[in-house]
Amino acid sequence: MDCRVVVEAAIPVYDVTTPDEAIRIAISKTGEMLNPDLSYVEISMGSRTSPAGEELPPAFIAADEALVALELEMTVFNVEQQEHATRIARKEIGQRLENVPLKVLSVEQIEDDGDSKSETDADTSTQEASDTDEEVEDESDDDLIPEFDDLVEDG
Secondary structure, X not given: OXXXXXXXXXXXXXXXXXXXXXXXXXXXXXXXXXXXXXXXXXXXXXXXXXXXXXXXXXXXXXXXXXXXEEEEEEEEOOXXXXXXXXXXXXXXXXXXXXXXXXXXXXXXEOOOHHHHHHHHHHHHHHHHHHHHHHHHXXXXXXXXXXXXXHHHHHO
8 A cells, every 4th residue: 555644844944034935945944854865755835724713824933033834745655554654754754854843644545546557558468469479370370390280279
């Protein structure tokens, strides 16, 4: 089973004056910490809400320092359970983002589209192989060893 895990990270940023500046710096800083080892982790702005349900910007600024909420999304392959995917994602991301709090937001099982494609491909391949075999059989009947003539005619 493959799972898509979304983890929220609280990234501290220093010497900023606007939320947009803090977000840009946080994304850049996080990308540097994750790359090149985890270049497949997608980084996006997180979302925050007030206790009343009001939408807030992902960066909180106080005294020219900011705490930015980012969402880090990664796909974990070949796991038995969603809990296993969660542990793997937290470990992989957490190793590179030292002293950054992480919270798992969601774990979603990915539908395995590869099976339906591989079955279709297998059917197509089988059909192509049988077509090719017939062509070879037609062309090479004269080249068969006499002992195998009976086997070909029976098949």
